[in-house]
Amino acid sequence: xxxxxxxxxxxxxxxxxxxxxxxxxxxxxxxxxxxxxxxxxxxxxxxxxxxxxxxxxxxxxxxxxxxxxxxxxxxxxxxxxxxxxxxxxxxxxxxxxxxxxxxxxxxxxxx
Amino acid sequence: xxxxxxxxxxxxxxxxxxxxxxxxxxxxxxxxxxxxxxxxxxxxxxxxxxxxxxxxxxxxxxxxxxxxxxxxxxxxxxxxxxxxxxxxxxxxxxxxxxxxxxxxxxxxxxxxx
Numbered sequence: 001x002x003x004x005x006x007x008x009x010x011x012x013x014x015x016x017x018x019x020x021x022x023x024x025x026x027x028x029x030x031x032x033x034x035x036x037x038x039x040x041x042x043x044x045x046x047x048x049x050x051x052x053x054x055x056x057x058x059x060x061x062x063x064x065x066x067x068x069x070x071x072x073x074x075x076x077x078x079x080x081x082x083x084x085x086x087x088x089x090x091x092x093x094x095x096x097x098x099x100x101x102x103x104x105x106x107x108x109x110x111x
Numbered sequence: 112x113x114x115x116x117x118x119x120x121x122x123x124x125x126x127x128x129x130x131x132x133x134x135x136x137x138x139x140x141x142x143x144x145x146x147x148x149x150x151x152x153x154x155x156x157x158x159x160x161x162x163x164x165x166x167x168x169x170x171x172x173x174x175x176x177x178x179x180x181x182x183x184x185x186x187x188x189x190x191x192x193x194x195x196x197x198x199x200x201x202x203x204x205x206x207x208x209x210x211x212x213x214x215x216x217x218x219x220x221x222x223x224x
Contacts, residue, residue: 034212043115043202043215044154089154096166097142097209103153 003027004092006102013109019077021105023090026071030100032093035064035075038104039086047088048075080109115216117203123222129191132219134203135184144213145178145188146202154202160186193223 006023013019023033032051036044050057050064050073057064063076077084090102116135124130136143144159158168163180171178175194180186190197200220204213 036215041217043204043218045215046212049212097161097206098159098167099144099156099213101154101156 002103003094003100004090004102006090006105008105009103010106011108013077013080013107015080015082015109015111017080017109019075019080019084019107019109021075021088021090021107022072023074023092023102024070024072025092025100027092027094028071030092030094033064033066033073034091034093034099035062036089036091036101037086038089044089077107080107082109082111085109115203115205115214117201117216117219119219120217121220121222123224124193125224126194127192128223129189130193130197130221130223132188132201132203132221134186134188134216136186136203136205137207137214138184140205140207140214142206142208142213143180143186144204144206145186146204146215148200148202148218149198157188190221193221195223197221198223 004025034049035047037047038044048059048062050066052068061078066073085108088105091099118133145157148154157170158178160180178188200218202215202218204215206213
């Protein structure tokens with residue numbers, strides 16, 4: 001059973017548009033929610049993260065929106081650029097520092 | 112710091128052979144994680160260590176898989192005997208403490224023929 005469900009599986013956005021990736025979880029004990037960015041041939045790298053006591057976190061063009069009651073969180077990429085084309089993973093931290101990853105979203109930003 | 116180092120970067124082997132993947136975490140990091148990534152199953156946690164001690168190995172798929180961390184600067188993931196369904200990219204990651212960012216290595220792409 002997948003602990004973190006991510007959608008969509010793939011996403012095509014025009015340059016300058018907004019990319020939105022959604023994740024949902026069931027375990028209310030999760031206490032830290034990072035997003036990772038992965039380019040082909042590379043390992044995932046932390047992009048931005050949020051804790052459940054905050055509803056939104058923004059870093060540059062990247063924003064996490066967190067809805068604790070709905071157990072959902074999403075990544076918004078404003079003014080999407082071709083260089084943002086990558087696979088994005090959401091994750092959640094459970095007990096004993098164990099992380100659960102979503103299935104990934106392949107983003108393609110068209111010029 | 113050079114980041115998490117994994118070797119080899121690519122491994123092609125035949126079914127039944129033993130495969131050993133290696134990882135050097137970032138110096139000073141207390142946690143080390145082994146993940147497997149496939150198209151079908153995404154990124155799966157196999158096992159992780161805290162201060163060289165295995166904490167959770169529930170993600171290790173079968174007894175054919177084993178992992179060790181003999182010291183703070185080295186870990187191995189061994190598959191014996193290997194099977195074609197083990198073909199995947201295996202990542203090692205380390206983090207300095209509880210809840211901190213995980214830093215991933217470049218991965219080892221394993222192909223079992």
